[in-house]
Amino acid sequence: KQEVTQIPAxxxxxxxxxxxxxxxxxxxxxxxxxxxxxxPGKGLTSLLLIQSSQREQTSGxxxxxxxxxxxxxxxxxxxxxxxxxxxxLCAVEDWGRKLIWGLGTSLGVNP
Amino acid sequence: xxxxxxxxxxxxxxxxxxVTLRCKPISGHNSLFWYRQTMMRGxxxxxxxxxxxxxxxxxxxxDRFSAKMPNASFSTLKxxxxxxxxxxxxxxxxxxxxxxxxxxxxxxxxxxxx
Numbered sequence: 001k002q003e004v005t006q007i008p009a010x011x012x013x014x015x016x017x018x019x020x021x022x023x024x025x026x027x028x029x030x031x032x033x034x035x036x037x038x039x040p041g042k043g044l045t046s047l048l049l050i051q052s053s054q055r056e057q058t059s060g061x062x063x064x065x066x067x068x069x070x071x072x073x074x075x076x077x078x079x080x081x082x083x084x085x086x087x088x089l090c091a092v093e094d095w096g097r098k099l100i101w102g103l104g105t106s107l108g109v110n111p
Numbered sequence: 112x113x114x115x116x117x118x119x120x121x122x123x124x125x126x127x128x129x130v131t132l133r134c135k136p137i138s139g140h141n142s143l144f145w146y147r148q149t150m151m152r153g154x155x156x157x158x159x160x161x162x163x164x165x166x167x168x169x170x171x172x173x174d175r176f177s178a179k180m181p182n183a184s185f186s187t188l189k190x191x192x193x194x195x196x197x198x199x200x201x202x203x204x205x206x207x208x209x210x211x212x213x214x215x216x217x218x219x220x221x222x223x224x225x
Contacts, residue, residue: 041218043115044202044204044216046214049212054161089154098159098167099144101153
């Protein structure tokens with residue numbers, strides 16, 4: 001059974017710092033891996049989607065990597081800003097086309 | 112496009128009452144997903160539909176939960192009778208199902224069962 005773990009559960013950094021969020025999964029047979037952002041009281045916004053054949057994806061200050069063999073993904077945020085404060089969720093899509101979710105990392109960026 | 116629309120945004124009810132959550136997916140999307148989010152368990156997929164047909168309902172916790180999608184623009188998730196442990200945020204998401212499976216989420220319904 002696929003399990004997704006995110007470490008750390010919470011992180012607080014000063015503005016401007018580069019940071020890395022971690023996601024690990026137990027079964028490497030995935031269709032893709034996705035990173036989402038969730039703001040308090042709101043829905044989820046898709047940030048990056050990495051297909052199983054890809055190694056990384058970039059969007060602006062965000063870069064996500066995927067290493068299927070080791071069951072790991074990282075989300076790198078460059079030059080963090082207070083507006084980046086949110087919960088970041090990692091999800092893997094299995095070949096049944098279902099998303100299995102981590103519990104998220106709550107990020108606070110302090111001005 | 113208005114995105115995925117869910118109603119109500121908040122629902123407070125008493126144990127034993129029937130609760131109906133509603134979702135309007137993004138026009139043109141042919142897959143719809145219902146999720147439940149709690150602090151302890153995170154996000155869990157309850158059921159998903161493809162072209163209005165339920166494909167996988169293995170996440171529906173009990174027979175008290177049922178979901179329907181009578182047409183491409185509307186879905187309901189019903190809990191009858193509701194229990195305090197059903198308190199959670201319920202999200203609906205839709206996907207175009209073309210190539211990558213990017214899902215677009217609604218704002219959620221926060222359900223509190225007293």
